Amino acid sequence: MSLTAATRDQPAAATGGAPLVRVEDLTVRFTSRDAVIDAVNGVSFTLDAGEVLCILGESGSGKSVTLRAMMRLLPPRRTKIGGKISVGGKDILGLDEGALGDLRGGEVAMIFQEPMTSFDPVFTIGTQIMETVKRHDGLSDADARKRALELLEMVQIPSPVRRLENYPHEMSGGMRQRAMIALALSCRPRLLLADEPTTALDATVQIQILQLLHRIQRELGMAVLFVTHDVGVAVEISDRIAVMYAGRFVETGPLRDIVHTPQHPYTQGLLASTVHGGMRGKRLEAIPGSPVNLAAMPPGCAFAPRCRYAEPACTAAPPAETWIEPTRMVRCIRAAPHT
Amino acid sequence: MWYFVLRRLLYAVPILLGVSLVVFLLMQMVPGDIIDIMIPPEAPKEVADMIRIQFGLDQPVHIQYLRWLKAILSGDLGISIFTNQPVADELFSALLNTLKIAIPAAILGFTMGVMLGSLAAFYGGSWLDKLFSGIAIAGVSLPHYWVGMVLVAIFAVSFNVLPGQGMGPDGFPWTWEHIKHLILPVITLSLIPMGVISRLVRANVLEIRSMEFVSALQAKGLKGPRVLLHIMKNAAPSALALMGLQFGYLLGGSILVETVFNWPGSGSLLNLAIFRRDIPVLSATILVLATIFVIINILVDVLQALIDPRIRR
Ligand SMILES: Nc1ncnc2c1ncn2[C@@H]1O[C@H](COP(=O)(O)OP(=O)(O)OP(=O)(O)O)[C@@H](O)[C@H]1O
Numbered sequence: 168m169s170l171t172a173a174t175r176d177q178p179a180a181a182t183g184g185a186p187l188v189r190v191e192d193l194t195v196r197f198t199s200r201d202a203v204i205d206a207v208n209g210v211s212f213t214l215d216a217g218e219v220l221c222i223l224g225e226s227g228s229g230k231s232v233t234l235r236a237m238m239r240l241l242p243p244r245r246t247k248i249g250g251k252i253s254v255g256g257k258d259i260l261g262l263d264e265g266a267l268g269d270l271r272g273g274e275v276a277m278i279f280q281e282p283m284t285s286f287d288p289v290f291t292i293g294t295q296i297m298e299t300v301k302r303h304d305g306l307s308d309a310d311a312r313k314r315a316l317e318l319l320e321m322v323q324i325p326s327p328v329r330r331l332e333n334y335p336h337e338m339s340g341g342m343r344q345r346a347m348i349a350l351a352l353s354c355r356p357r358l359l360l361a362d363e364p365t366t367a368l369d370a371t372v373q374i375q376i377l378q379l380l381h382r383i384q385r386e387l388g389m390a391v392l393f394v395t396h397d398v399g400v401a402v403e404i405s406d407r408i409a410v411m412y413a414g415r416f417v418e419t420g421p422l423r424d425i426v427h428t429p430q431h432p433y434t435q436g437l438l439a440s441t442v443h444g445g446m447r448g449k450r451l452e453a454i455p456g457s458p459v460n461l462a463a464m465p466p467g468c469a470f471a472p473r474c475r476y477a478e479p480a481c482t483a484a485p486p487a488e489t490w491i492e493p494t495r496m497v498r499c500i501r502a503a504p505h506t
Numbered sequence: 507m508w509y510f511v512l513r514r515l516l517y518a519v520p521i522l523l524g525v526s527l528v529v530f531l532l533m534q535m536v537p538g539d540i541i542d543i544m545i546p547p548e549a550p551k552e553v554a555d556m557i558r559i560q561f562g563l564d565q566p567v568h569i570q571y572l573r574w575l576k577a578i579l580s581g582d583l584g585i586s587i588f589t590n591q592p593v594a595d596e597l598f599s600a601l602l603n604t605l606k607i608a609i610p611a612a613i614l615g616f617t618m619g620v621m622l623g624s625l626a627a628f629y630g631g632s633w634l635d636k637l638f639s640g641i642a643i644a645g646v647s648l649p650h651y652w653v654g655m656v657l658v659a660i661f662a663v664s665f666n667v668l669p670g671q672g673m674g675p676d677g678f679p680w681t682w683e684h685i686k687h688l689i690l691p692v693i694t695l696s697l698i699p700m701g702v703i704s705r706l707v708r709a710n711v712l713e714i715r716s717m718e719f720v721s722a723l724q725a726k727g728l729k730g731p732r733v734l735l736h737i738m739k740n741a742a743p744s745a746l747a748l749m750g751l752q753f754g755y756l757l758g759g760s761i762l763v764e765t766v767f768n769w770p771g772s773g774s775l776l777n778l779a780i781f782r783r784d785i786p787v788l789s790a791t792i793l794v795l796a797t798i799f800v801i802i803n804i805l806v807d808v809l810q811a812l813i814d815p816r817i818r819r
């Protein structure tokens with residue numbers, strides 16, 4: 168497919184072999200009239216070209232906020248973003264509006280959770296794809312249309328010519344999400360941000376979309392940051408997993424290691440709960456206790472109130488990142504660094 | 507789409523019939539006997555009976571209704587019992603006069619309303635928002651005949667820069683003299699549409715801006731004006747509905763404002779007809795205005811459906 172050939176190939180030399188994405192000590196704080204919410208509290212990770220990192224965590228753990236911070240898609244007046252984000256050598260937090268606009272939808276693209284609400288209901292799918300390629304690649308109407316058509320074919324939407332003229336409400340959920348993927352890929356991004364792109368879909372459609380995403384990701388060699396609260400989905404698509412709790416990555420590592428030998432008590436609980444959750448009609452509460460109130464973060468380990476191994480030392484200060492292996496990080500005082 | 511238009515047109519038929527029935531029944535319920543208004547009380551009873559027969563008032567009510575409806579459908583709106591002129595002529599010229607202020611007032615009120623409302627929304631919470639919202643609230647809550655009188659007092663009486671009464675010299679083409687007479691009534695009339703539309707647009711734009719698809723548009727890297735286009739197109743259908751309604755009110759002519767400015771429009775005509783108990787004028791005016799209202803509504807429905815395909819069902 169022509170799109171594959173046209174993919175922005177970035178020789179490792181251009182970035183000096185450095186990872187495509189480097190995030191250091193990211194913090195996000197929302198200030199409103201009545202509360203200060205610390206949604207992200209020191210997240211660091213790197214992501215190579217062609218790699219899929221899944222952020223796994225409960226509702227409210229700050230996954231979406233982390234993802235949106237990657238392209239500064241948060242209300243600017245109420246949000247304070249700290250730390251460093253660099254994508255392809257660009258300092259995201261330092262970009263001016265114009266450069267940010269070039270980056271969004273160009274080098275970095277996003278897929279949203281609800282394909283119904285993330286398309287504008289009063290424009291056709293075709294128009295919404297075409298306006299993006301016109302914005303970034305300066306194509307003529309005819310060329311933009313041709314590109315939109317190719318994209319719909321790539322995501323395997325049947326009768327694509329007709330679908331271009333469809334409005335979002337005229338498509339099924341799965342079809343809309345395919346169109347959303349086509350839209351996100353329209354300018355050959357090097358980094359794709361996917362915020363629970365299959366959560367709103369039926370189970371069978373969910374698998375099709377995941378497979379489609381995975382195939383395209385490999386074909387285009389894109390890096391993907393994939394957010395989900397579903398361990399099953401994470402297993403399906405990711406190379407590495409980052410487990411998020413209360414705005415921090417509490418454990419990161421290769422998919423296999425995390426699933427087989429989870430180290431952090433929260434990860435262990437999360438994995439155990441999925442196993443039990445599979446038992447029909449008997450949905451156990453995942454992990455006893457409720458998530459942390461982000462408006463009043465505890466001084467120590469945020470998981471302590473729900474942790475069965477908690478001890479006084481846990482609540483003194485947030486546990487530091489401990490590298491138990493060169494590729495595995497755990498934030499828990501029980502973790503022992505590799506030697 | 508054509509199917510949608512056709513269906514809307516068909517819906518209008520029973521609505522208009524209903525309106526005509528209501529108007530007719532209302533006229534039947536007007537206290538007193540029309541004949542008493544038309545002839546002096548000392549006239550002999552035979553004369554009254556003759557007139558009754560001449561106007562078909564001796565027939566049963568449903569026959570009277572059907573006759574009246576038939577006459578109206580053939581374009582005969584009756585004869586004014588006060589001036590003895592065909593109602594159609596009076597009504598036509600009054601409507602034309604009202605249009606002269608209603609159209610500029612609509613244009614002014616709608617553009618100001620949309621601008622103030624969307625600016626207030628985009629600068630939500632700032633002093634600009636407070637200022638524009640304040641203007642909008644003032645626009646809807648100040649009694650507009652009072653504003654009219656204040657404007658007359660200031661510009662016509664104190665400074666004597668603008669005329670406060672009447673339409674100026676007869677006929678087209680319009681000169682500065684004609685336009686001068688328009689200014690104060692147009693401003694007065696535009697206040698309410700400006701206020702209500704600005705309130706609606708502000709609320710709408712605020713709501714639309716918080717929707718997920720706007721984040722998605724920004725995530726595509728679209729520039730400000732293009733995002734604005736998306737937001738405004740989404741806000742348009744409901745704003746159009748309100749504009750249609752407001753334009754209908756403007757065409758009805760504000761009795762109070764037309765009285766303040768001594769403007770011989772449809773509001774004044776209605777006012778006169780009520781005082782003179784001129785039933786043919788009254789019923790024809792109400793019926794024609796109601797018909798215009800229904801037509802505007804159909805137009806708005808069609809426009810809405812053109813903008814938002816989800817409505818075309
Ligand atoms: N714009 C905002 N203003 C204020 N608070 C916000 C904003 N966006 C998110 N938050 C808060 O930040 C916290 C983290 O939200 P986030 O959306 O990242 O959770 P999540 O992990 O994506 O959860 P979910 O699985 O439900 O999507 C929540 O407490 C949320 O209320």
Ligand code: SF4
Nearest residue numbers: 468471474481499500
């Ligand atoms: S640091 Fe302490 S409280 Fe936190 S997860 Fe580890 S053992 Fe549990």
Ligand SMILES: [Mg+2]
Nearest residue numbers: 230231232362
């Ligand atoms: Mg989320």
